[in-house]
Amino acid sequence: MPQQDRHKERVIPIEFNFYDILDHLPAKKRCSIVLITCGSATIKINSHIRRLNSPCVICLSQYDAVELIHCENLSAKSFHFDPWYIKACLCFDNLEDSIPIDPQYTYDRTKLYMFTKHTEHFQGILSLTPQSYIHINELMLMIGAETFSQSDGFWTCRIRRMLLQLLNSLYDIFIDQQKLKLFEPLESYNSATICAEYIHSHYAENITLSALCELVNLNRTSLNQKFKAQFSCTCMEYLLNYRLKISQELLSNSNMKIHEIAECCGFKYDSYFIKQFTAKLGISPAIYRKNPLTYSAYDGKKITTTRLTGGLL
Structure with a gap:
């Protein structure tokens, strides 16, 4: 459910789940960052079978279809947000390149392609090194803690700032792994x-x-x-x-x-x-x-x- 701001009469289009078991993905009208912290799982995402081994991140949007096939000792946390929570000019209706937006926001839109532009070889899954996992997990924990505590009237600003840091980190990982061609499915994991x-x-x-x-x-x-x-x-x-x-x-x-x-x-x-x-x-x-x-x-x-x-x- 969207977060009700305790300090102002408004609803914030974000949700955080400390104990996600991947059974309600994707979230409607949301982009989702799912951090697999422990265990493994096999999922069917957009008709493609993918193996998830911790630590890794899944970047999803409302356009994806996800089915959990099998999991073992799985532990995950997830953060869901409406694109306009990042920038007011961004929404699911204008995330395509063909739709003109203010040039200063094109980079933010490009980062969301990890969520909205999945291909046969890239279904939003990013492997994490131990160092990157520590950083990503720390940001996720801080976002989750602030989401539930709403410590003062500026809590949404802090979450937005941390979310932008998280997206920048994930986008850097995405670019690096794209250069290394790590998005090809493993041949050993066959039908x-x-x-x-x-x-x-x-x-x-x-x-x-x-x-x-x-x-x-x-x-x-x-x-x-x-x-x-x-x-x-x-x-x-x-x-x-x-x-x-x-x-x-x-x-x-x-x-x-x-x-x-x-x-x-x-x-x-x-x-x-x-x-x-x-x-x-x-x-x-x-x-x-x-x-x-x-x-x-x-x-x-x-x-x-x-x-x-x-x-x-």
Whole structure:
């Protein structure tokens, strides 16, 4: 929500979030600075899959589409502002080069291109060095503290000054990384890896091949070819194998009932779970549960039976 100025009867078009989990991005009618301080995440931004590793910054605007796919130990803080908060002449309607503005404000408009002009290779993500992270984090903390304290009638002026410092620092990083061509996506982070990570996070849900294809903008044939080349199986085979691997762990380490394990692992019916478990692993879930230490971990092939002494039967 926009900040209500406690010292004057007015609303300031800014918001700060000390604990952002990237689930409500982008903010409407705002530019957003999102600082990833800890952990990692995989997001889909404007149909492009990107990996976020802390520390980094995401520069977003209302024109972006963002979906959080997976995160691990993620911690972030965010600041959202209307462009006119920087300069009264700036707004989303006149941020294009074709729209004339006073020349003295063109540099401020150019800095906002980090938020509004995303391309295939640059989706607003800036990697931070330890030194730049300390500086950016310090400015974000000061902006956040002033946003909530509103210590006196000049609090908005201080935030605007700190925001301009923050934008200047981010723009310098953007220019440096642009020169170094750091905005090319990593080849190692390919479509098969993206889908595999998605499966690891959402195996309990109703995952379809169509949904995976849409996730990485590939047709079924192309995606399965990439999957087979990397994992020696198709997408849906990988999903089944992963669900069975999780079920094996639950059978070994929990008191959950068979139907509860089936549901937890994404099987709609426990009868189907039992059928697949028996067909793929060579024994039923009930038999496996009686002495799980006797069997090896499932790796997509029938599990082997191990003697208590460690030899194979």
